[in-house]
Amino acid sequence: MSDNKSRIMTQKQRQISKAFEVKRNVKIIPAKKDIIENQNNKLHVAAYCRVSTFDDSQSGSFELQKQSYLEKINTNPNWILAGIYADQGTSGTSTRKRTQFMKMIEDCRQGKIDLILVKSVSRFARNQLDFIGTSRELKSLPHPVGIYIEDINLNTLDTNSEFILGILAIVAQGESEQKSAAITWSIIERFKKGLPIIPTHNLLGYTKDKFGRVIIDKSESKVVKFIYDSYINGTSVTEIANQLMKRKISTVTGLERWSNSSIYHILRNEKYKGEVVMQKTFTVDCFSHKSRKNNGEKTQYILEHGIPSIISDKKWELTQKLLKYPNCKSKSTKVISMPRLYIKRIKSGKLRNYIVLDPSWKPKEIKEVFK
Known part of the structure; x- marks a missing residue:
């Protein structure tokens, strides 16, 4: 076996040797100049810019990016100019919500763009790996498209660009892992x-005062007590949900429909007795950001009497x-009285602490609400 292999290698070596010994007529067709370096053909250049919020602090930067490009x-x-593509108020983690980005990529596929200008990799994609994937697709098009990254002075059509991006990806991954x-x-x-992180925008029965301390929401706590008392006295979860919907009492997130699972979640939530279990879930990694229920993989911490009990x-x-x-x-159910006057307050956002008025309220009830 090894003798045959060495014999084949020897034959190949002889072929190469003869090719240099015997002069052959080979016609050479010169390569076309790189599209970026060819100054005779004008390039159709686009720019992409993005900010993640509509805040005034970022809106100025957003407009500045567009005008400078x-x-x-x-x-x-x-x-x-092939166009300025700009997405405002969108995250870099999902391209589906970046409509202008998707339009730009489609225009590249249609041959309308030769070069894209972008401030940094993070403006273009959520990480270096996604960026490399997109740049490879654009580079492989019948009409190759380059991406020029300003902060590192790199054009993806350059021969050594992917090697540099690979190194940057390793560095960026290390930084992300350290930050995480x-x-x-x-x-x-x-x-x-014993310092828990407790968001209350989706926690029925609780809100926060102006100092950020968790306090009981008197109106919502009546609903929580009704759910517990009804269940203890034999009412099924389905019937509890139906009664709440019949009285037009919305869920903590403002939904009109109560599901059985939402009732069960309230009945199993230890916070209602004032206890806080910390690290119920954990993040799998710093790249996917996927959260997983903690079934003993991570240490948990329990704070007794951490918040007021309902x-x-x-x-x-x-x-x-x-x-x-x-x-x-x-089996014999005892009728539990429904909260007489349920006051729904908005718990987050710009309208936080605003009251949602019920059109069925009578003038006497409205006066009671605003006491």
Whole structure:
């Protein structure tokens, strides 16, 4: 086997040797000049810019980017403006929401663009790997399109661009992992000291005062008590949901429809007895940002009496027993009175603490609301 292989190699070597010994007529067709370097053909140049919010601080930067690109392209005698593509108020993590970005890529496929100007990789894609994927696609088009990254002075049509981007990807990944590790460490240290992170915009029965402290929302807490009392006294989860919808009491997120799962979530939430379990979920990695339920993979921290309780310990423990052994529930249901006047406040956003008025309220009830 090895003798045959060495014999084949020897034959190849002889072929190469003869090719240099015998003069052959080979016609050479010169390569076309690189599209970026060919100054005889004017380039159709586009620019892409993006900011993630509509804040005034970013809107100025957004407009500045667009105007500076317009001036840069229009003042270059070898360039023709192919368009300024700009997305405002969109994240870099999803291209589907970046309509202008998608339009620009489609225009590239149709041969309308030769070169794209962009401030940085992060403006163009969520990470270096995504950027490399897009640049490869544009480079492989019948009419290749280059991306010029201003902050590192790199054109993706250059022969060594992918090598440089590969190095940058490794560096960026290391930085992202370090930042993620630092943030995770600080959160865990907070948990160890009994400093939980409790958002209340999706937590029925609670809100925050002007100092950021978690306090009981008196109106919403009545709904929580109604749910617990009804379940303890034999009412099914489906019937509880139907009663809430019948009274037009919306969910904590403002939905008119209550699902069985949302009722079960309230019945199982230990926060209603004042206890806070920290690190119920954890982030898988700093790139996908996927969250996973903590089934013992990570340490958990429990803060007793962490927030004001709406439900007593005794009632909460009884509820957990009934959830585990539903056959223990009493068959004869006792009617639990619904909250007489439910006041819904907006819990987040610019309209935070505004009251949602119910058209069915009578003048006497409205006066009671605004006492």
